[in-house]
Amino acid sequence: MPMQPIQLVIFDCDGVLVDSEPIALEVLVDMLAVKGITMDTDGAAERFLGRSIASMAEVVKEEFRVEIDQVFLSQMREALYARFRQELQPIARIERVIAGLKDRGIAWCVASSSQRERIELSLTATGLLDHFKHAIFSATMVKNGKPAPDLFLYAAAAMGTDPSACVVVEDSPAGIAAAQAAGMAVCAFTGGSHTNHASYQAALLALHPDARFDAMEELLHFVGGARRPEDHSDA
Template identity: 80%
Template sequence: MAIKPTQLVIFDCDGVLVDSEPIALEVLVEALAVKGIAIDADGAAERFLGRSIASMAEAVRQEFQVEIDQVFLTHMREALYARFRQELQPIAGVDRVVAALKEQGISWCVASSSQRERIELSLAATGLLDLFTPSIFSATMVEHGKPAPDLFLHAAAAMGADPSACMVIEDSPAGIVAAQAAGMRVCAFTGGSHTNHASYQAALAALKPDARFDAMEDLLHFVGGAGRLEDNSDA
């Protein structure tokens, strides 16, 4: 399909800039087990991948009739942050992609379902914080998190970009739905360690993102001005 020149690239954080999802899913599964909810990492990914804390808590309440209180969230957050500081790794090639976007005059930012402190911790732990400060947007800044389009529309407005000239880089079904609802092009990044979940692959295929790639530097094929968006979904 014909596309406008890209004005803004909006990166998700978890699973796109940092390889955090396997750690986060393990911590979530362990925390839910304490509440008597027995699900595996694949089940957790199917239900919660890419969603905000508020959305996750509501989903748990509806499906399992278990309330997620502040004590639960605090303990889970402390466990997660401790593991991030020790284990978290950046997605290879992010620094080179950002440098290339800057050279082409294309703006970039991060828009994540996580709280801002978690985004900043993740980026700092992986050496990426300086590349994205101050253009960091959290779901806490809007009324409705992903899969609603609010966060992406907020980021575009703050960055002075037309939604139709924005490209979103997402790894989660919830994020892809949000980008599509915002009227933005969306590329599915499948280079994170969590992308082997069967439910994830099925959900991704059903949503039909504009393109799909698993090496971060391949993103540069899709943002270099007007033309056609090549579908890389079988790569």
């Protein structure tokens, strides 16, 4: 599909900039068990990957008839942040990709379903904050979280870029659907350590992202031309 040259790359955070999803899913499963909800990480990934805390609470209430209160959220956040400070790692070669975008004159930002506090903690723990502190966008800034397009449209407007000149890098079905609804090209990144969940690959491919890749540096092959990226994955 013809399009104008790429001017802005919008990164999701969890699973795209930082390898946080396995930690987050483990913490969530443990916390749900306290509420009497038995679920493995596959089930948690299928239901919650890429969604906001508010969306997670809605799913739990609808499916399990369990209310997620502020005490639960505070305890989960405390457990998650403690593990992030000890264990969280950046996605391999992400800093090389950022340098490549800078060399090409392409802007970048992060737009995540997480609260800004969590985004900044994740980026700080992995040494990435200086690259993104100019442009951090959280789902708390918009009315509707992913899979609605609100966050990506908000980020593009704040960065002064038309949606047709944006590429979104996402790892979740909800995020891919949000980017597509925003009229943006979307690259599915499948290099995080959470991508082996049973339902993950099928849900991702069913949405037909414009590209899919396992190595982050492959993104640089997609952003220089005037067309939507082609799928360079080996699958």
